[in-house]
Amino acid sequence: MLQVLGLSQRSETVYRAMLRRPDRGVAALASDTGLSEDKVREALDELASLELLKPSAQEAGVLRPVSPTVGLTALLANAEAQAATQQARVESTRAAIASIAAEHDHPYDHDRALRLEGLDAVRARLEVLQRATEFECLSLNPGGAHRPDARQAATPLNEEALRRGVTIRAVCRESFRNDADTLEYARWLTGHGGHMRTVPTVPIQMIVVDRKAAIVPLDPAAPRAGALEIHTPGTVSALCALFEQVWEHGIPFGEESPTDLNGCTPTERSLLQIIAAGDTDETAARQLGVSLRTVRRMMSSLMERLEAGSRFQAGLNAAKRGWL
Structure with missing residues (x-):
């Protein structure tokens, strides 16, 4: 019954027996449950790893069962969080399928994407898009520290957008906190009304503007080589779904992990x-x-x-x- 919480049937049997008789030792539990003493010990190890057993405050070396209201509820909360993560992955996959289907329906619609060769072309196009942003700019940033030239180019554009009421949400890799300059920029952005979260790893570099246009690198291994500006609704929707999934699991800047x-x-x-x-x-x-x-x-x-x-x-x- 409790397998969804990571609890085996054997461990559940031992746990129930201990709740009824907390004072029972290994031999007595084996007798109560019909399990061998080795199986009981394995179950006790599993229960301890799931924090369903705690050391007794009264008797040294004795373990006591944690109340189901506390222990099982905590495991349930963890299982629910994992289920929510899986559901987010399903929704992201659904969006990706819609993207593939949309591109298959219009395989020759070349005017839906713009190839940007080189870093200068990318930055020039971003200036145009960000100045025209109406309500939202989303970004995933897999690099550690932001290059000084990139920060200098982005800061005035972000400041102007924030003044216009544009929502800026950025996800960065946790390790960026090790770079003093990037850390200062993060403080500036969040101090001016932007939002930033961190995750251990970021899947891809991208920027999405008003959920209508997305900028992704031509080659993720060489982001300075150029980018592709995408307007295909299905593809942009898939990238937005990817962003929201990563954002959901991020830690707000300024909070401890x-x-x-x-x-x-x-x-x-x-x-x-x-x-x-x-x-x-x-x-x-x-x-x-x-x-x-x-x-x-x-x-x-x-x-x-x-x-x-x-x-x-x-x-x-x-x-x-x-x-x-």
Whole structure:
């Protein structure tokens, strides 16, 4: 019944038995549940990892069951959050399908996109679009620190747009906080009414203006090479859906990154996902925008907390304990 919360049937059986008789030891629980003592111990480990068992304040070395109102409700909240994330992915996929269908219906509609060759062309076009922005500008920024020339070009345009009542929402990578100049720009933007959130990794660089036009790089690996300005409604809608999904999981600038029920920060969760996918420390450092040394320090801490002797075992333990 409680599998959706990450609780196995065996652990649920032991948990219910402990709620009825909190004073029962391993042997007694085995007798009560019909499980072997080894299976009971495995269930106790799982319950402890889900924070459904806590050390007794009265007897050293004794675990007591946490009230269902507290423990199971917390697990339910986590499950609901995961379900909401999955639903957001479904909606993003739905929008992407609509985009593909729209482009398939008009495969030769070349006037719906404009190729911008080189950084100068991109900035010149952005000036035109931002000065004409009516109500909203959205952006995803996967880079760490913003280049000084990019900030100098964007600041007056953003200031003018904010004065006109345009809503500016930007998502940046968490690691940008390590750059003093970019941090100062973030303070300026939010201090003037803009909105910024941070996430561990940003999927793609893009700007969307008034939900009508989108600017994306021709080559994500070389953003200074040029961009494509897209007006196809389906494609723009898909990019807006992607932005909203990333925005929903971002941390507002100025707030501390929260830890989840397992004590993991968003960056640590992202690192576990990257490592679990089989990527290297170097890839993780590049995606997170941090040094290789930082990645290895974080991974060492995670392996210790997961009681793992290897990265592979850390991935298995993380999945078993519901950290992924």
